Amino acid sequence: xxxxxxxxxxxxxxxxxxxxxxxxxxxxxxxxxxxxxxxxxxxxxxxxxxxxxxxxxxxxxxxxxxxxxxxxxxxxxxxxxxxxxxxxxxxxxxxxxxxxxxxxxxxxxxxxxxxxxxxxxxxxxxxxxxxxxxxxxxxxxxxxxxx
Amino acid sequence: xxxxxxxxxxxxxxxxxxxxxxxxxxxxxxxxxxxxxxxxxxxxxxxxxxxxxxxxxxxxxxxxxxxxxxxxxxxxxxxxxxxxxxxxxxxxxxxxxxxxxxxxxxxxxxxxxxxxxxxxxxxxxxxxxxxxxxxxxxxxxxxxxxxxxxxxxxxxxxxxxxxxxxxxxxxxxxxxxxxxxxxxxxxxxxxxxxxxxxxxxxxxxxxxxxxxxxxxxxxxxxxxxxxxxxxxxxxxxxxxxxxxxxxxxxxxxxxxxxxxxxxxxxxxxxxxxxxxxxxxxxxxxxxxxxxxxxxxxxxxxxxxxxxxxxxxxxxxxxxxxxxxxxxxxxxxxxxxxxxxxxxxxxxxxxxxxxxxxxxxxxxxxxxxxxxxxxxxxxxxxxxxxxxxxxxxxxxxxxxxxxxxxxxxxxxxxxxxxxxxxxxxxxxxxxxxxxxxxxxxxxxxxxxxxxxxxxxxxxxxxxxxxxxxxxxxxxxxxxxxxxxxxxxxxxxxxxxxxxxxxxxxxxxxxxxxxxxxxxxx
Numbered sequence: 001x002x003x004x005x006x007x008x009x010x011x012x013x014x015x016x017x018x019x020x021x022x023x024x025x026x027x028x029x030x031x032x033x034x035x036x037x038x039x040x041x042x043x044x045x046x047x048x049x050x051x052x053x054x055x056x057x058x059x060x061x062x063x064x065x066x067x068x069x070x071x072x073x074x075x076x077x078x079x080x081x082x083x084x085x086x087x088x089x090x091x092x093x094x095x096x097x098x099x100x101x102x103x104x105x106x107x108x109x110x111x112x113x114x115x116x117x118x119x120x121x122x123x124x125x126x127x128x129x130x131x132x133x134x135x136x137x138x139x140x141x142x143x144x145x146x147x
Numbered sequence: 148x149x150x151x152x153x154x155x156x157x158x159x160x161x162x163x164x165x166x167x168x169x170x171x172x173x174x175x176x177x178x179x180x181x182x183x184x185x186x187x188x189x190x191x192x193x194x195x196x197x198x199x200x201x202x203x204x205x206x207x208x209x210x211x212x213x214x215x216x217x218x219x220x221x222x223x224x225x226x227x228x229x230x231x232x233x234x235x236x237x238x239x240x241x242x243x244x245x246x247x248x249x250x251x252x253x254x255x256x257x258x259x260x261x262x263x264x265x266x267x268x269x270x271x272x273x274x275x276x277x278x279x280x281x282x283x284x285x286x287x288x289x290x291x292x293x294x295x296x297x298x299x300x301x302x303x304x305x306x307x308x309x310x311x312x313x314x315x316x317x318x319x320x321x322x323x324x325x326x327x328x329x330x331x332x333x334x335x336x337x338x339x340x341x342x343x344x345x346x347x348x349x350x351x352x353x354x355x356x357x358x359x360x361x362x363x364x365x366x367x368x369x370x371x372x373x374x375x376x377x378x379x380x381x382x383x384x385x386x387x388x389x390x391x392x393x394x395x396x397x398x399x400x401x402x403x404x405x406x407x408x409x410x411x412x413x414x415x416x417x418x419x420x421x422x423x424x425x426x427x428x429x430x431x432x433x434x435x436x437x438x439x440x441x442x443x444x445x446x447x448x449x450x451x452x453x454x455x456x457x458x459x460x461x462x463x464x465x466x467x468x469x470x471x472x473x474x475x476x477x478x479x480x481x482x483x484x485x486x487x488x489x490x491x492x493x494x495x496x497x498x499x500x501x502x503x504x505x506x507x508x509x510x511x512x513x514x515x516x517x518x519x520x521x522x523x524x525x526x527x528x529x530x531x532x533x534x535x536x537x538x539x540x541x542x543x544x545x546x547x548x549x550x551x552x553x554x555x556x557x558x559x560x561x562x563x564x565x566x567x568x569x570x571x572x573x574x575x576x577x578x579x580x581x582x583x584x585x586x587x588x589x590x591x592x593x594x595x596x597x598x599x600x601x602x603x604x605x606x607x608x609x610x611x612x613x614x615x616x617x618x619x620x621x622x623x624x625x626x627x628x629x630x631x632x633x634x635x636x637x638x639x640x641x642x643x644x645x646x647x648x649x650x651x652x653x654x655x656x657x658x659x660x661x662x663x664x665x666x667x
Contacts, residue, residue, distance in 0.1 A: 002475025069452045072464060074471030079290045130262035133253075134658045135651050137260055140253070141474040141631050 001128070002075045003068075007144025008061040014146060015124040015132075016054040023123045024050050024116070031116055033109035045104055046116055052092055052101045053120070060088055078129060085121040092117065162186055165348025167325060167338060175579040176603075178331040179354075187338070187352045192221045193645065195337045195355045197324045197572065199224015200232055201256065202361025202612040202629050204306065204315070209259055209633040211313040211667050212657040213646040221353060222319045223339050229315070230256075230306055232363055236563070237299050240389045240415050241422040244300030249414050249466060249502055252285050252295050254627035256302055257309035259634065260658050261627075265297035268305075293504050294465045302626075312666055325350065326575045327358055333604025357640060360590075360598070360610040361629075362572060367391065368564030370410060373557060376530040376538070385538055386530070389415045389560040396556050401426055404433035408540050408552060410527075411560035412440055412461055417501040419560045424510040424520065435519045437552050439542065442499070443524040455500070459511065460522050462500040469496040472621040473628065482594060482619045490586045493621045523550060530557065567614060576601065580608070587617025594619045595639045596632050607643065609636045 003011065028034075028042045064084070068076050092101070093113060099106040133140055163186020171177060171185055182189055194210065196203040199222050207220055226232060242248060252264035266285035270278050285295040310316070322341035330336050334356040341351060367390050369377075377386050387393035389411070400407065400423070409419055416438070426432040444457030456463045464470075471477035477496055484492055514520025525542040528549075533539035537553035544550070567573040567589055576582040576590070581600035585591040591599045592615045601608040611632040613624040622628040634649070641648035649657065660667055 002471040002473065002477075004476050004479055007475075070454075072453075072455045073289075073469050074476050077288060077290055079287050082286070133260045133262050134655055137649060137654050138634060140261060141478070141634070143471075143475045143479065 004143030005065050008065055010146045011144040012057050012061055016057060019124045019127045020050050020120045023120050027119055032111045048104045056092055082125055089117050165350055167350055176329045176331055177336050182352050187350050189352045189354050191354050193219045193355055194357045195353050196222050196359040198361035199226050200229055200363050204229035205629040205633040206359055206636055208313055209637045213637050213649050215646045217314045217317050220318045223324050225323055230303055236390050239392050241418050242299050245298050247296045248299050250296055250626055256626050257305040259630055265301055266295045289465055312664055324572055329603040334606035335603055356606045358608045361612050364563045364613050365570040368562055370559050370561055372527055372530050373559050386557045389419050389558055390563055400434050401430045401432045405555035406435045408437045408554040408557045409560055410439050413499045414501050416560035419558055421507055424514055438522045440524045463503040464500050465502055467497055468622045472496055481621055486586050490617055585617040589617050590614050592618045595635045
């Protein structure tokens with residue numbers, strides 16, 4: 001991918017909220033360590049996690065964009081797009097444990113977070129590899145901008 | 148194909164010779180009466196694409212997906228298959244169907260969406276044993292693996308399928324376009340010469356509102372000193388251009404120990420050197436290669452945020468332009484530039500360069516160590532006949548030292564060029580059609596690839612491909628570049644009411660039709 005800054009931001013908002021949101025609506029039913037909790041209560045937490053992913057993700061994009069300027073091709077390989085799950089997931093987890101993410105209890109079980117975060121990430125990443133281009137054929141020529 | 152694919156019954160013609168008259172030749176804007184008086188039959192088709200190659204194919208594919216019926220489109224060109232010229236040039240420059248070209252996995256010529264890319268298709272085509280390699284390669288490119296690139300044959304076969312799906316042959320009118328002229332009252336006349344005997348008159352005219360010009364490279368570029376040698380000594384056998392047929396060179400090299408001089412350090416030069424080195428390994432050739440560099444890149448160049456890697460003479464990058472030139476920050480930067488500044492920037496992200504490929508590096512390393520791959524830097528002063536039928540290249544280095552290299556063969560791998568003035572249709576557009584040149588000497592186009600100065604009332608003329616290099620989009624001469632232009636032109640035609648815009652719904656439906664190989 002060869003994003004512009006505006007493209008990064010717009011794409012990140014789209015995939016996190018729409019793709020991540022849809023996926024979260026489904027996966028919340030089967031996340032581990034949620035036995036007995038009402039789906040409404042699970043949603044309250046999982047969607048806040050998605051919101052936190054978005055807020056932090058936008059900050060990460062600024063960093064990535066800066067780093068990308070040191071690449072001659074000015075591209076952001078899908079390989080980076082995949083593995084940056086590690087730094088982003090770790091930071092979010094640390095913030096949750098530090099009770100720094102509003103309305104997400106720091107007691108959130110690690111397995112619940114891990115399965116949720118990783119699957120949202122993979123679904124969003126897969127979406128960007130193909131389906132995104134089918135829905136928006138101009139997206140790849142516009143540095144990821146949607147509007 | 149002998150048929151003209153007439154969009155209706157052949158029009159009646161009265162009088163005239165059916166030939167291009169002096170009156171027509173000297174008149175920049177033709178009236179219907181002018182053409183009729185010459186006895187040239189007129190066919191009405193709203194959209195004409197001139198060329199019939201990859202540029203025409205990309206655009207027609209997009210228009211068909213946008214819902215334009217075949218009856219509204221005619222493709223005028225000499226070739227029956229869109230990749231015919233491309234394949235010919237590939238074959239000459241030693242790229243057969245199994246050789247990997249320099250193109251991205253998602254630059255899929257038969258699919259405007261870029262998905263599934265060639266890597267995914269190769270994985271599924273070669274499963275189970277060949278399933279993971281392309282997927283891993285495209286997933287980890289260019290960090291772990293080199294950029295994954297498709298084999299030429301895969302591109303050809305994918306176009307074969309899409310050609311049938313969009314009914315290419317029904318839209319194709321074989322022959323050679325002679326001129327394109329504006330028409331009184333709007334639109335254009337495209338004067339076409341079908342193969343002899345297929346039409347009652349030698350010429351036929353297509354009256355249209357929209358024209359696309361995609362004629363490809365006007366011609367080959369030869370290094371002046373080599374061209375001079377060839378003409379002076381009538382030797383076209385030992386001094387060859389990489390883009391013309393020259394297989395005899397490789398055949399003879401396997402029979403006799405020889406010295407070959409290669410000029411050019413771009414992708415073609417790389418492939419020629421790879422072939423020469425490969426023949427040593429595989430066929431026991433005893434070839435010594437002298438690779439001549441005019442600009443020797445010994446290390447990375449440029450400031451930290453604009454630094455291109457280079458080594459051993461070559462400037463390295465994945466594709467012919469910095470990758471973001473297709474659709475990222477670089478593309479947006481170019482769109483803001485004008486005149487010489489734009490040309491300078493386009494050169495700085497392109498120029499002579501070649502991809503870093505592990506196997507090529509290995510071959511060059513062995514060649515350097517074994518003394519059979521040698522490089523030299525300098526300006527060639529003269530090429531002249533030496534003793535024993537050898538051809539001597541005399542080079543002067545920047546320090547003034549002179550080296551004379553006697554060789555059995557010289558291969559010019561400096562590239563495909565040629566000027567717009569060399570092409571009859573383009574030269575005519577510049578003289579009569581209102582078209583102009585950009586600061587790079589090619590045709591001047593708008594950001595949507597409309598040819599500046601050629602408007603004819605509601606009529607619009609567009610151009611794509613290498614003839615537009617130097618405009619607001621750098622990689623015009625690439626698969627993805629041609630598809631980008633096609634989408635731009637289709638969007639403009641949608642604005643003008645010729646077709647529907649490919650929005651999300653149409654796009655998804657179009658892709659679904661493509662996936663099912665549904666005829667459109």
